[in-house]
Amino acid sequence: MINVLIDLLWIVLKILLIAIPLLGAVAYMTLAERKILAYAHVRIGPNRVGLFGLLQPLADGVKLFFKEIIIPSKANPIIFLLAPLVSFATAAAAWAVIPFNKGWILANVNASILYVLALTSLGVYGILMAGWASNSKYALLGAMRSAAQVVSYEIAMGFALVGVLMAADSTNLQDIVLHQQGGFWHWYWLPLLPLFVVYWISGVAETNRLPFDMAEGEAEIVAGFHVEYSGMSFAIFFLAEYANMILISALASLLFFGGWLSPFEGIPLLGTLFSWVPGIFWFFAKMAGFLFLYVWLRATFPRYRYDQIMHLGWKVLIPVTIVWIVVLGLLIECKVGPWFS
Amino acid sequence: MSVEKLVFYVFSAILIGSASMVIFSRQSVRAALFLIVAFCSSAVLWMLLEAEFLSLLLIFVYVGAVMTLFMFVVMMLNLDQETVQEKFVRYLPIALILVVLMVAILIFSVKSTHLGDLGQAMSSHHSADYSNTKALGMLLYTHYFYAFELAAVILLIAIVAAIGLTHREKENNKRQRISEQLKANKKDRLTIIDMEAEE
Numbered sequence: 031m032i033n034v035l036i037d038l039l040w041i042v043l044k045i046l047l048i049a050i051p052l053l054g055a056v057a058y059m060t061l062a063e064r065k066i067l068a069y070a071h072v073r074i075g076p077n078r079v080g081l082f083g084l085l086q087p088l089a090d091g092v093k094l095f096f097k098e099i100i101i102p103s104k105a106n107p108i109i110f111l112l113a114p115l116v117s118f119a120t121a122a123a124a125w126a127v128i129p130f131n132k133g134w135i136l137a138n139v140n141a142s143i144l145y146v147l148a149l150t151s152l153g154v155y156g157i158l159m160a161g162w163a164s165n166s167k168y169a170l171l172g173a174m175r176s177a178a179q180v181v182s183y184e185i186a187m188g189f190a191l192v193g194v195l196m197a198a199d200s201t202n203l204q205d206i207v208l209h210q211q212g213g214f215w216h217w218y219w220l221p222l223l224p225l226f227v228v229y230w231i232s233g234v235a236e237t238n239r240l241p242f243d244m245a246e247g248e249a250e251i252v253a254g255f256h257v258e259y260s261g262m263s264f265a266i267f268f269l270a271e272y273a274n275m276i277l278i279s280a281l282a283s284l285l286f287f288g289g290w291l292s293p294f295e296g297i298p299l300l301g302t303l304f305s306w307v308p309g310i311f312w313f314f315a316k317m318a319g320f321l322f323l324y325v326w327l328r329a330t331f332p333r334y335r336y337d338q339i340m341h342l343g344w345k346v347l348i349p350v351t352i353v354w355i356v357v358l359g360l361l362i363e364c365k366v367g368p369w370f371s
Numbered sequence: 372m373s374v375e376k377l378v379f380y381v382f383s384a385i386l387i388g389s390a391s392m393v394i395f396s397r398q399s400v401r402a403a404l405f406l407i408v409a410f411c412s413s414a415v416l417w418m419l420l421e422a423e424f425l426s427l428l429l430i431f432v433y434v435g436a437v438m439t440l441f442m443f444v445v446m447m448l449n450l451d452q453e454t455v456q457e458k459f460v461r462y463l464p465i466a467l468i469l470v471v472l473m474v475a476i477l478i479f480s481v482k483s484t485h486l487g488d489l490g491q492a493m494s495s496h497h498s499a500d501y502s503n504t505k506a507l508g509m510l511l512y513t514h515y516f517y518a519f520e521l522a523a524v525i526l527l528i529a530i531v532a533a534i535g536l537t538h539r540e541k542e543n544n545k546r547q548r549i550s551e552q553l554k555a556n557k558k559d560r561l562t563i564i565d566m567e568a569e570e
Contacts, residue, residue, distance in 0.1 A: 034374065109404070140502045144427040151435025155407065158439070162400055162446050170446065177443050181436055201504055337547070 044136050048125050056272040057087035063325045070329035097261035102165055105258065109163035114263050117156025117270035124149040124277050129204040131290045131309040142203045143191055146281060147184075150236060153274060154180040157238075157245060157255045160267070164258040172254025175336060176238060176245035182343040183232040189351035190229035193222050193358050194285045197369065207289035212368060213296035217288040221361060221369045224354045226286045228347045230323075233278040235339070237271060239324055241331035242339060249333070279320035280313075287316050379419055386412040399445045403438065410434045424504040 061076065061083065068075025076083035101107050127142035129135040139145060154177055161173020197218055198206040210217045219226050235242040246254040256267050283289060290309030294300040334342070362370045389408040396402045410433050417426035511519050 109401075139423065141423045141427055141504055144424065144431065144504075148427045148430040148435065151431055151439075154435075154439055155442075158442050158446070159404070162442075174443065174446070177439050181439050184435065201502075341547075 041136075045126075048128075048136060049122060052122070052125060052273060052276065053269070055276055056269055057091065059272050059276065059321060060090070060268075061087050062321070063328075066322065066325045067329050070326075091265070094261055094265040099261045099263050100258070102258050105165045106163040109159050110258075111263065113156050113160035113163060114259070114266035114270065115156075116159060117153060118266050118273065120149050120153040120156070121270045121273040121277060125273075127203060128277075128280055129207065129284070129289065130313060132204070132208070134310070135204060138202070138204060141201045143195060143201045143206070143285075146203075146277075147188060147191060150274070150277070151180070151184055153270070156267070156270065160259065161255040164255075166258050168251040168253070168257045169255050171251045172245045172247070172257070175247070175251075176255060179235060179238075179242065179244055179339060179343075182340060183235040183347075186228050186343060186347040186351055187232040187236060189348065189355065190222075190225040190232070191285070193225040193351070193355055194218060196355070196358055196362065197222060203284055203289075207284055207291065210288040211291060211295070213291075213301075214288075214293045216296075216368050217286065217291070218369065219286040221367065222286060222354070222358070224350050225358075226282075228351050229286070230282060230320075232343070232347060233282065234324065234327060235343070237274045237278055239271075239275060240328040241334050243333065244336055244339060247333065275321065275324055276317065279317045279324070282320050283313060283316035289313055289316075375419060379416065382412045382415045386416065399448070400442070403442050403445050406441075407434055407438050410438065421501070422503050424507055 064086075065075045065083070076086040079085045079089045099111075101110055124146050126136045127139055127145050129138070157176045158173045161169045161171075161176075164170075194206060195201050198209040200206055200209070238245045244254075246256075248254075251257075256264055259267060290313040292301070292304055292307065292309070292312050294304045361367075386409055389405045389412065392405040393402045393409060396405060410429060414426040414429045414434075417423075417429065
């Protein structure tokens with residue numbers, strides 16, 4: 031009995047070890063996004079609260095925490111309040127199978143890639159429930175758009191992941207990273223380049239980020255699914271969105287960029303020079319790169335029109351993935367390059 | 372073992388409760404949400420049987436894709452509650468006869484031998500390197516290959532048929548032709564006219 035309790039305590043401790051830095055990362059991601067966007071617009075961005083505005087996320091958090099949660103009349107209060115929780119719970123639960131370094135993983139399950147895919151596909155229910163329970167036209171429109179978009183892009187994303195598990199011959203995230211050992215040119219981004227591009231585009235679409243943020247589309251439907259949300263209930267949606275962004279960045283670096291593996295591995299001089307750097311540093315650096323890409327995309331591209339999103343998803347991305355899976359099958363059969371030998 | 376049993380009973384209770392709420396709840400959206408809960412809790416039960424591939428697929432395919440589209444349709448339809456109730460009462464006698472028939476057939480045809488080692492399934496564990504995904508793939512692509520491909524072809528025909536039946540080309544359909552848009556240039560679209568300034 032005591033042993034079971036100690037085991038449970040260990041698991042809770044490990045969960046906290048992932049969840050608390052995740053929340054911190056989410057908070058500072060919002061600041062980083064505002065700063066990068068500001069510099070992209072030749073502005074300064076938030077710089078009043080704390081040194082260089084470093085305390086801005088705290089101030090925002092406190093503000094949102096003390097605001098009133100307004101539940102619209104004729105809204106369905108239970109589902110209305112459950113929706114942000116569903117969003118955040120699915121975004122956070124997916125982190126259980128993310129390996130941060132060799133063996134640094136909460137649950138090393140066999141089918142971890144499927145687990146992540148299943149949980150990210152559940153995230154859309156938060157948006158759907160919010161849109162329906164708000165009893166508001168704009169919210170419902172946002173939810174409808176988001177449902178159609180997520181269903182369409184999940185197919186392309188799933189096919190991109192099929193390519194990865196064909197290449198690594200495993201559905202375990204840790205095994206996939208270990209298969210990419212051997213330096214920059216051994217990572218899967220090169221043989222799976224079209225799949226990587228498709229994965230990244232559908233990842234951006236899946237998290238409802240610009241230029242695919244049809245679910246919010248403030249120029250057309252005010253704020254989409256979260257028009258009626260205020261205070262902490264809105265903040266939890268916000269947290270979920272950023273946690274999902276960080277998750278997609280982590281997955282992109284694990285699946286295509288060798289996770290915690292050093293980019294200098296196998297290079298004569300640099301390899302030994304950087305061998306002391308812990309793997310988790312490389313992992314976080316890669317994630318930061320992808321997160322910067324998210325903000326960069328937001329600063330650069332205008333929002334897609336709805337029919338153009340559907341066109342891109344169904345008629346461009348899915349055919350690309352299907353063709354490349356066939357090509358990949360040939361590459362693996364012929365044992366091409368350093369990747370499949 | 373005790374933890375597994377606890378998980379099993381808790382999620383079975385949730386499964387039965389939410390499955391009956393699917394039938395009893397009056398709002399169609401709420402019924403659909405309860406169906407999602409039922410799918411998720413049955414996925415947990417499959418996970419307990421170490422069928423992780425099937426259990427995740429249940430969430431991924433049914434909850435992630437099928438139910439999303441269900442919700443999509445249900446939210447768009449504002450079903451009139453009273454007419455639904457009326458029909459419910461009208462068809463009740465026929466439905467009751469059907470239910471009795473189906474339950475009788477199930478009781479007579481499914482015997483305890485069919486359930487096989489279900490009683491021991493909880494106690495038998497596979498080794499840590501056992502992969503349900505691989506085991507299933509091996510069976511599907513070797514032993515059941517013919518049936519598997521047949522099912523795939525039937526599904527493909529169903530998709531093509533569904534699109535063929537519902538897709539109607541409208542005559543005044545507005546469509547974006549990206550190639551033509553890219554071909555457009557300033558010379559064809561824009562003429563600059565010099566005008567004398569008027570007094």
